[in-house]
Amino acid sequence: MKSSAGVLGCSSLRYIFPDSCKVFGLFYTPPLHLIHFFLSSPPLCSGFSPFFSKPQLSVASLWLPIIEHLIKTHFSKDKRLFVSCDRTQWKDYNLFVVSVIWAKRAWPIYWNFLDKRGCSNLSEQQALLRPVIRMLKSYDYVVVGDREFHSVELAKWLQAEGVAFAFRQKADTYIQLKGEDFQQLKSLDLSPGMKRFLTGVKVTKSKGFGKVALACYWKRTYKSRNLDEPWYILTNLGNLEETLAAYKARSGIEAMFKDCVRLVG
Numbered sequence: 001m002k003s004s005a006g007v008l009g010c011s012s013l014r015y016i017f018p019d020s021c022k023v024f025g026l027f028y029t030p031p032l033h034l035i036h037f038f039l040s041s042p043p044l045c046s047g048f049s050p051f052f053s054k055p056q057l058s059v060a061s062l063w064l065p066i067i068e069h070l071i072k073t074h075f076s077k078d079k080r081l082f083v084s085c086d087r088t089q090w091k092d093y094n095l096f097v098v099s100v101i102w103a104k105r106a107w108p109i110y111w112n113f114l115d116k117r118g119c120s121n122l123s124e125q126q127a128l129l130r131p132v133i134r135m136l137k138s139y140d141y142v143v144v145g146d147r148e149f150h151s152v153e154l155a156k157w158l159q160a161e162g163v164a165f166a167f168r169q170k171a172d173t174y175i176q177l178k179g180e181d182f183q184q185l186k187s188l189d190l191s192p193g194m195k196r197f198l199t200g201v202k203v204t205k206s207k208g209f210g211k212v213a214l215a216c217y218w219k220r221t222y223k224s225r226n227l228d229e230p231w232y233i234l235t236n237l238g239n240l241e242e243t244l245a246a247y248k249a250r251s252g253i254e255a256m257f258k259d260c261v262r263l264v265g
Helices: 005-016 020-024 031-039 046-052 059-074 122-135 152-160 240-249 251-264
Strands: 081-090 093-102 105-114 141-145 164-168 174-176 182-184 195-203 209-217 231-235
Touching: 059 093, 059 105, 059 122, 081 105, 081 122, 081 240, 093 122, 105 122, 122 152, 141 240, 152 164, 152 209, 164 240, 195 240, 209 240, 231 240
Parallel strands: 081 141, 141 164
Antiparallel strands: 081 093, 093 105, 164 231, 174 182, 174 195, 195 209, 209 231
């Protein structure tokens, strides 16, 4: 699929660095290759480092206008977007990325290479999400994430920003239902095939976060495998169906990472 994003990217480069298009020829390639070029820059594409060393040529200054154009071109404001947070260890780099899901794939909006191993923390998550929230302020969207993003503080911050979220929780997370004592999620009476949607839930003993919902779903199989435990998804969405639809959409990020390995190595 050809995209006008190539023209936009090249014109942006011409404004900043006139000869760059003749050197690269990259911005007339399909979006998939364009995305993976940027996603692997600058640490993984050291051959292009002279360009990215220029202060005007940060990945953010070049890529954000392109992805904003792609979103305006391919997404309607009357349809919900799904925005996925994820982190992966790619070669020697700890890549933390926020992406928008499109056609069972993910298009990265903003990313960072963490200078450490292991999980991202709240401040790193907020720093990565702020540009995304600004860009998507006129869209209906949901931020989704796996168990790395189970933080109650992250959910509270997004709620204060007016952003919908759906974050998978760890089975040992404590919750309190109305009129009941605290209990761990794994103690809920669930079996394969069951679904529940709990409202007015208080999450964790120390950082109680009330007036949110919890979607529980024990899928019988996932990718032809039996699941050992249910999905426990903390959300401020209104019902089970839209919460599960949001969380299932994040599988596009896994497809994107596979594409990166195939194209970049």
